[in-house]
Amino acid sequence: MPWLNENPGYRLARHGRRIHAYMIDFALFTPFFWGGTIFSIDLLIPFLSVDLNPVWLEGIYFMLVRFLSSAVAATPITLLMAFMLSRTSQTPGKKLTGIHVVRMRDPQERLGIVRALVRQMFGLALGFWWFQRLQSKDRRSMQDTIAGTIVVEVDQKVIRLSKASVSSKSSSVSRNNPVTR
Numbered sequence: 001m002p003w004l005n006e007n008p009g010y011r012l013a014r015h016g017r018r019i020h021a022y023m024i025d026f027a028l029f030t031p032f033f034w035g036g037t038i039f040s041i042d043l044l045i046p047f048l049s050v051d052l053n054p055v056w057l058e059g060i061y062f063m064l065v066r067f068l069s070s071a072v073a074a075t076p077i078t079l080l081m082a083f084m085l086s087r088t089s090q091t092p093g094k095k096l097t098g099i100h101v102v103r104m105r106d107p108q109e110r111l112g113i114v115r116a117l118v119r120q121m122f123g124l125a126l127g128f129w130w131f132q133r134l135q136s137k138d139r140r141s142m143q144d145t146i147a148g149t150i151v152v153e154v155d156q157k158v159i160r161l162s163k164a165s166v167s168s169k170s171s172s173v174s175r176n177n178p179v180t181r
Helices: 002-006 015-048 055-088 092-097 113-133 144-148 158-174
Strands: 011-012 099-103 149-154
Touching: 002 011, 015 055, 015 092, 015 099, 055 113, 092 099, 099 113, 113 144, 144 149
Parallel strands: none
Antiparallel strands: 011 149, 099 149
8 A cells, every 4th residue: 555655644444443343333223224124024015915825935035025125224324324434434333443434546535425335335235255355465345445445544643743744844835935926
């Protein structure tokens, strides 16, 4: 990561912090997911009820209804988390653990709702498979690779100090070299 060396205050998020943030988000949003699933099953079953003669078809049909209801329940949570990532680069778990999701190309640039939504949707689809990718050199999960993001720990004090030193250097250069017309 060349920009990690160029930008003080950013470093790759450690495994423990990422897992901790994931578990916090999981604990916060799971009750809403299961409540939404149960509610959506109650809504879907009257419209989708059919009499299937072979018993094994009823099991497949019930699995299909369960999948549809889970998709209905996961949609608002996915949208909410994508909105939070696009605005603040953090979910509640990431905020509590001090990590951010930033663009791979430029960490100062906002993530954007489309990129955050793509990241969340692939994270939801891949489930726990993201953990296998954390063993790579850059600690990027599969959804990070697809969305072009990276998870970093941010030291705001160092960033503020480096920005202040850059602005003071630029102001001293402009004072030493006045533009004459």
